[in-house]
Amino acid sequence: MTSRVDPGRRRFSPARLLIYAVLILAAAYYLLPLYVMLVTSFKTLEQISNGSLLSLPSPFTTQGWLDAWGTACTGVDCSGLHRYFWNSVAFTLPAVLISTGVGALNGYILTKWRFRGSELFFGLLLVGTFVPFQMFLLPMAWTLGRIGLANSIAGLILVHSVYGIAFTTLFCRNYYVNVPDELVKAARVDGAGFFTIFWRIILPLSVPILMVSLIWQFTQIWNDFLFGIVFTSGSQHPITVALNNLVNTSSTGIKRYNVDMAAAMITALPTFIVYIIAGRYFVRGLTAGAVKG
Structure with missing residues (x-):
């Protein structure tokens, strides 16, 4: 009598799990600079100077985005984007x-x-x-x-x-x-x-x-x-x-x-x-x- 392979066991075989683990690590490594940029943009200057590079913003502030966009700037010398x-x-x-x-x-x-x-x-x-x-x-x-x-x-x-x-x-x-x-x-x-x-x-x-x-x-x-x-x-x-x-x-x-x-x-x-x-x-x-x- 022919035995059937459990689809769930095939799906979560060690080789497949290893492949997914490698892919997840590669994606995390690739996205790390994006994460650092994103969390840094929502930090205050004091937290950037005294905190960790990977730490989450505390307090959370959008002032960096407002200054970068330059919504309050007027005139030719405006530094906003x-x-x-x-x-x-x-x-x-x-x-x-x-x-x-x-x-x-x-x-x-x-x-x-x-x-x-x-x-x-x-x-x-x-x-x-x-x-x-x-x-x-x-x-x-x-x-x-x-x-x-x-x-x-x-x-x-x-x-x-x-x-x-x-x-x-x-x-x-x-x-x-x-x-x-x-x-x-x-x-x-x-x-x-x-x-x-x-x-x-x-x-x-x-x-x-x-x-x-x-x-x-x-x-x-x-x-x-x-x-x-x-x-x-x-x-x-x-x-x-x-x-x-x-x-x-x-x-x-x-x-x-x-x-x-x-x-x-x-x-x-x-x-x-x-x-x-x-x-x-x-x-x-x-x-x-x-x-x-």
Whole structure:
């Protein structure tokens, strides 16, 4: 008579328990800096100086977050992040949408509407992904000055959109290779045009790779420091530059670690939210174009 293995015993076998224990320890080790930042942001300066790094806030205070956000600040010299947070929102969202939209359109053209020299065109775009962005600083600065967009949010939108198109085109082109050509041919026979096919057929199939492009671009653009500090100044700075200025300056000469940690959390929060909302599409979109068939 065949014996059956108890499902509960299989589920909690020593090997499986060891794997979970290792994973939990690795996750705890990885999340420890985040924990330290979070609890420190809610402590007073006295507790930070005299207490333990891992201890919970006692008393619990949100003053560090209020000072980091700068709700009570007015004027150009305000040290809070609220003004610069909205600067980053103002150029990040348009740049992400423009670069992702143009990249999707380029990928569609390069796979389903090939033209003479399309492979050369794609090769040149591919080269753009390997060029260090430091090499774009002088040409971009000259261009922004010539067209009147220097030191402006619109200038940052243009810079990040142009620089991101090479990456989003690469993502979308590799994804659209796996979309059957018969779908496009059938739509042409039915009388659908270039944009109708793109809007009605290609885009509905593109959710995973569009999410990859959106997450990639949002993370790169929001966290960018170099373009922000080179192409803007003063009140036009993005939040990353403002965070650097806040952490490295103090009007009292006292290092306010609670404010610094809260400011870092505020800066990182939008990318964290984006990954939570759209992260499940990320791996699916990255692997969709890895194997054909």
